[in-house]
Amino acid sequence: MSSHHIVRDDQEPAVLIDKVDESLFSILFSLLEWSPIVIASEQTYEKLLSLDVKIDVIFYQNDKDTIHQNMERQNEFFELVHYHENLLETVLQWLAKQKHFALNFITDTLDGVSQKLLKEQVYINTLVVFADGFKYILNRKSPYEKWIPKGVELVVDSAIQDAENTALLEERRYKVINDGVIKVYHNDQLVIGEKMNVPYDRK
Structure with missing residues (x-):
């Protein structure tokens, strides 16, 4: 089937859904409000x-x-696309062919192979992955800056140079010290995860 029927003009991030259960419904339906391309x-x-x-x-x-x-x-119209081994890699290549450069990915875990793939690929500019109870973002420009409440746990995929307003919990895991902006300095290629749906530490 021809794929041009499903390309959106507004370029909302496509949504790739490789896991769906009740714990992820709120995320899923909030993403769908923008009528993205839905990939199952x-x-x-x-x-x-x-x-x-x-x-x-x-x-x-x-x-x-x-x-x-x-x-x-x-x-209604839909398209079937075959893949051999790596779902995420095939989807990224398919999106690039559609000239669609943003993706939200819902899955069960973001392993090291997938993180390496996200960093090495050049097709997609905006990538967000919901997995393991974390929201992961691909950040290509140091420093990564964001306002985050006190107590939220962060995880990074590789060694970093510095992380302001954070305390080291263990290797590659940090906790936000105070409500405010964090700055994570890295080598212009980082996957950083923010823990979702946790009670914030107000002590």
Whole structure:
């Protein structure tokens, strides 16, 4: 199928959903409010259908015919894209071909292989990953600056030069000392995660 039917003019970040459960519903539906391109994996498309989420693209490895049959419920255009091994890598390449350069990714864990891939790829400018209870951001320009409340835990994927307004908890894990701006100095290539949905430390 031709993919030009699903390209959006407003370039809201596409949403790739490789995990969906109740703990992630609030994140998912807040992202969907902006009518992005919705990309499902073979593992999540049926759950998304049950939630009445309109799916634009499904990346699959097997059971193409079964997916087609199940997707008849949607009764709207969608595209099927096959991938061999790495879902995230294939999606990033597909988005680049669509000239779409922003992605929100919902998954269960962000492993070292995926973090390395995010840093090395050059297709996507804006990348946010929701995984492990953290919101991860790819930051290419040092320092990374953001206002964050006191007590929020941060995790970085590699050694950094300095981190203002933070205390080191253990290797690559930090805690925000005071309400305010943090600054993380790095070598212009960093994946940084901010713990979500935790009670802030007001002591």
